[in-house]
Amino acid sequence: MKMKVIYLSLVILMAIGTLNATEYQLPQGKSRLIGHEQYHTVIKGDYFQQIAEQYNVGFLALMAANPNVDPFLPPVNSQVTIPKAMLIPPIRRVGIVINLPELRLYYFSPDKKTVRVFPVGIGREGLETPVATSYISEKRENPVWRPTKEMHERYFAEHGKKLADVVPAGPDNPFGKYALRLGTSEYLIHGSNKRFGIGMRASSGCIRMYDEDIKWLYDNIPLNTKVRIIDQPVKVSYENGHKKLIEIHQPLTEEDGNKSTVKISDVVQRFVGTERAHWHQLLPFIEQPKGLVVELEPIASEVKRPQ
Structure with missing residues (x-):
């Protein structure tokens, strides 16, 4: 089964105001999902720094979400993913x-x-x-x-x-x-x-x-x-009691200058579970983090968590 990126149809909460808005309604209960992915159609003269400023996102976040696109000469009429969906970090909201x-x-x-x-x-x-x-x-x-x-x-x-x-x-x-x-x-x-x-x-x-x-x-x-x-490169959330969402970012570079690899904590291991299909789905995002919110495809044998 193919990993599914969170599209508009999966999002509970929308950004308030204009296209570039950075204010979101806080989700209720234990939900952590805010925002929604957006897509930018490249026109002549576009480049990632300009697109990042237009949508008020980070330059590296835009590169991570679009690893196969030239950030200085993106192809005209191509679609650039704007990472505006995210999971609130599991920390007190203050x-x-x-x-x-x-x-x-x-x-x-x-x-x-x-x-x-x-x-x-x-x-x-x-x-x-x-x-x-x-x-x-x-x-x-x-x-x-x-x-x-x-x-x-x-x-x-x-x-x-x-x-x-x-x-x-x-x-x-x-x-x-x-x-x-x-x-x-x-x-x-x-x-x-x-x-x-x-x-x-x-x-x-x-x-x-x-x-x-x-x-x-x-x-x-x-x-x-x-x-x-x-410093939390991996965030997870249950939405609607059973939908499993995960967001993986590139960890900070290690002190010796080497590129860090994603470390899967015990909490994340328990969240993903023992289904090999889930780990197979996650592997590309662990090897090359995109910073996008993705949903683990439901497994028929899984029992839904209570609401």
Whole structure:
């Protein structure tokens, strides 16, 4: 049986508002599925960075969902899958949750009715964004950038020239127009003066967002909002009591620089079960994660879980 990607007919909840909306109604009960897959018909001049910005998804997420498409010259009239369906991470739905392998930030509204989802850039190999629990301690508009000693040393080693001690607000400031500090640390959630790099591992450890996205957070979230940064490349969910959904992302690169492989936890093994057909269906997604929500085809012998 062929693995079935979650299409519109399988989705319970739809995004609110326009095509590019990032706000979703929170599912009821234990359900975790939000959003729906979308499809973009390529026209002349399209390329993945432009498509990613149009649909407010990450660049790497778009590449993972379309592994056989040239990201710089996608064929005209071809269909590009837009990964807008997702499973909410199995974590308390409060404040901000950043799942590093997904390169996504979730913001759960205080009324517990909606969640907003944004693509983010995170720390590159060797400068990883840490898994942490923190809070928003400070909000800055037009932030000034003061590179750390380590940044100065790294910049000189890479470019052979000195980095400025202070970079004022403006087009040369890598923090963009807004920044949110995490606790008492040096880590920020901030904008960027470069559109490329959102949805990628490209920062020095901070969380990067599109300027319009960080402005929304700056305008709408209060100080002391809880922030949790997690590392969960595999998410699973039972929908309607028996439908098995799974979403697999490429794990973060290991410390030695080698590409990580998907590790199947005991929880995921129990979820998938012992049916060889299910594991056969999952194998291509384990070997090459696409970050798409997929449904395990029902097995006739399986007993439905109670509602």
